[in-house]
Amino acid sequence: MSGGAGHDRTGASDGAPARGVVVDPERAEVRGSPEAIRAFLAGADEPDPPLLAAGLRAARAPLARFRVSGLKEPLEALVDGHAAVLVLPAGGGETALRACTPSGLLGLLVRAVGLCPRPRAAGGPVVVDVARMARIVTERTAADAGLDERDEERLQAHLDALAGHWRIEGHAPGIGWYLEVLDSELGLWTVEDRPEKHLTLTPTDATAVLDELAALPGHVGLGPQA
Amino acid sequence: MAVYRLDPLGILETEPVVLDDGSALHELVEPLRAPGASRAGLSVLAEPVPEDEEGRDLTAAALAIGPDELLIDWEAAELAGEPAVRTLVLVQLGGVATVVLEQWRLLAAGERWIVTATADLALWPRLAPGLRAAAATLEVEA
Numbered sequence: 465m466s467g468g469a470g471h472d473r474t475g476a477s478d479g480a481p482a483r484g485v486v487v488d489p490e491r492a493e494v495r496g497s498p499e500a501i502r503a504f505l506a507g508a509d510e511p512d513p514p515l516l517a518a519g520l521r522a523a524r525a526p527l528a529r530f531r532v533s534g535l536k537e538p539l540e541a542l543v544d545g546h547a548a549v550l551v552l553p554a555g556g557g558e559t560a561l562r563a564c565t566p567s568g569l570l571g572l573l574v575r576a577v578g579l580c581p582r583p584r585a586a587g588g589p590v591v592v593d594v595a596r597m598a599r600i601v602t603e604r605t606a607a608d609a610g611l612d613e614r615d616e617e618r619l620q621a622h623l624d625a626l627a628g629h630w631r632i633e634g635h636a637p638g639i640g641w642y643l644e645v646l647d648s649e650l651g652l653w654t655v656e657d658r659p660e661k662h663l664t665l666t667p668t669d670a671t672a673v674l675d676e677l678a679a680l681p682g683h684v685g686l687g688p689q690a
Numbered sequence: 691m692a693v694y695r696l697d698p699l700g701i702l703e704t705e706p707v708v709l710d711d712g713s714a715l716h717e718l719v720e721p722l723r724a725p726g727a728s729r730a731g732l733s734v735l736a737e738p739v740p741e742d743e744e745g746r747d748l749t750a751a752a753l754a755i756g757p758d759e760l761l762i763d764w765e766a767a768e769l770a771g772e773p774a775v776r777t778l779v780l781v782q783l784g785g786v787a788t789v790v791l792e793q794w795r796l797l798a799a800g801e802r803w804i805v806t807a808t809a810d811l812a813l814w815p816r817l818a819p820g821l822r823a824a825a826a827t828l829e830v831e832a
Contacts, residue, residue, distance in 0.1 A: 491784070563785060564785030564786075565786060565787055567789070568784065568787055568788055570812060571780055574760065575760060580760075580762065581764050670762050670778070674790075678815050687813075687815075
């Protein structure tokens with residue numbers, strides 16, 4: 465089956481029609497209700513263009529999954545060594561599968577998390593207890609974080625200007641990796657696990673965050689290693 | 691006319707290809723090349739320094755980006771012993787490809803220079819350290 469030009473509400477899988485799926489060749493996208501998408505993926509239909517066909521192969525047999533949290537709605541991507549699909553809410557309760565190349569996916573993830581120029585946050589990392597992190601973020605308070613006065617003031621200023629808190633997780637069989645960022649008007653801080661249920665919050669910059677985000681596929685066994 | 695030198699560090703072609711805009715592109719050496727939406731490498735462009743103050747404003751020029759471009763980062767930097775402005779920009783072609791442009795703009799030896807490290811974003815983790823290291827070796831002289 466070929467999607468052809470324009471939007472087709474179609475979808476054949478193993479010869480049986482999958483009702484309610486729209487193929488948009490121009491956007492290399494398939495959308496429909498979650499049930500229709502599941503039925504579509506259960507089949508073997510590979511509509512044109514080639515990028516969409518490649519993305520659907522990745523969706524049917526992913527080597528890794530990426531999940532972005534901290535946005536208005538979570539974002540998921542299914543990836544193999546050649547292509548990916550980004551799973552997007554399409555409005556009206558529908559789901560869209562947008563096919564991407566590996567670099568296309570990374571670019572869309574960068575756009576989704578809103579990575580942009582920020583001042584270079586000064587100072588070294590601070591360490592907080594995992595149990596205190598939820599309160600730090602949800603209440604935007606550094607009080608009782610167990611920090612000395614200087615670091616508490618520094619973290620509080622960052623939280624007062626917080627613009628976002630996002631995390632991208634990558635999972636492949638037997639391996640996982642993540643990139644978590646506290647994004648504020650004053651700068652970017654990464655959040656990393658450390659031993660004994662503690663987290664390290666490290667001031668960084670947008671260049672380092674982009675470099676690390678681009679390296680995520682390599683960390684879960686896809687694409688070139690850094 | 692000013693000339694430049696850079697150390698290809700074994701990852702870039704010594705002889706550049708001259709592109710349509712006049713920039714000299716030192717492509718990756720053959721073993722490092724991979725399919726992608728752009729020709730990965732390091733390009734160097736020298737132009738006459740604009741006479742007007744606006745044209746000499748490196749920061750304004752660096753931050754002027756196109757509709758398909760995403761400015762990720764910028765900072766004051768130094769290259770070839772001169773003050774420079776470094777930018778990191780993504781060029782996005784929907785889901786089809788994302789290309790990284792890391793650029794340094796500077797005035798040196800009477801000309802305006804733009805040095806650009808470029809690669810497909812999926813290849814960036816492997817290539818960026820070498821491209822940045824090669825850019826850092828740039829020398830210019832009148």
